[in-house]
Amino acid sequence: MGLWLPSFDIFKLKKINMKKVLLIAFFILSSAALYAQAGLKKGGQAPVFTAKDNYGKIISLKTLLKTHKAVVLFFYRGQWCPYCNKHLQQLQDSLQMLTGKGAYVVGVTPETAENINKTIGKTHASFSIVQDKDYKIMKAYDVNYVLDDKTVGAYKKYGIDLDQNNGNTDHVLPVPATYVIDKSGKLVFVHFDKDYRNRPSIRAIADAI
Template sequence: MKKYLLIVVIALACLPVFAQTGLTKGDSAPIFNAKDNVGKIIDLKALLKSHKSVVLFFYRGEWCPYCNKHIQQLQDSLQLLSNKGAYVIAVTPETNEGINKTIQKTHASFSIIQDKGYQIMKDYKVNYVLDDATVAKYKTYGLDLNKSNGNTDHILPVPATYIINQMGKITFVHFNKDYTKRATVNDMLQVL
């Protein structure tokens, strides 16, 4: 029964997403400062001085099987990415409780930022608002976005990935409104 409900939730999530267009290759990356899941201050400008690049990606929540699969792939390849001089950062609207569940499911050891006010998502133009009907349907299948995100505005990110070089320029973009399509580690490694 749970598998059936999950399939229905995923099918509903396939409804067209009305989102921004994301940033493009060559754009200057918006600078941000935020605390990650372990309380570390993540200063993008400082990271770009101390690392060759930053891999910045956005995910919807621990309830999304595609997000968990992508995070697990990044975790499994973290040493390869790090060996190329990359620092990996995940950004999500979910609460700290949700982030902890994500870590339990995926064993993610990289920085995860709760974008509570959606400023990072807005700056990178990946935010969108789910319509009320979709939110209500999610709830009938056990997904309460109000609880998951700790608010009532139902904003989620397109699960985009950006690679930012030391000059602060975006050198790689994977932005697809189809949340099932994610950047591959291989694609990232080729850019790094």
């Protein structure tokens, strides 16, 4: 589990009372269930998947790799996560550079279509975003984990209702990993870090394409 903050605006993080943040972090880190996911390894073959994105478009990894040099596949937790929003904003700001190198960008999340729209409103993301309702993609890429009840309660206390955000009571979230998949279906870049505050740079992603 990583530290989360009771603020939805990444640009206001410095205004939060740090003593309060540290107390919240201690509670969550001490009560959260451990999870064993390790992510997939660089050099391995990427699991194929087919899903519908937020535009109603069928997203097939096999099909995308026939028409693109690479696929940038990343996982995010929800519109309530300021670090996710910052990463999506960075991807959107550099989208022309990534697509110019022949990449297709796909985000995967457990949040509902309504909350995906909130994410888009906050980040102006124009790339494909997939609601992974049954967690098939998250499980295939070994990023899924389940929050324990104490952590779910702590989230809710500070205004983060996972039941509402994800439309169920499963409390499943992804480790916010990023994979770059080349035309042969091989994983040529992997960023997997259980500390959700750490995200790959756009330069590192672009260099792998």
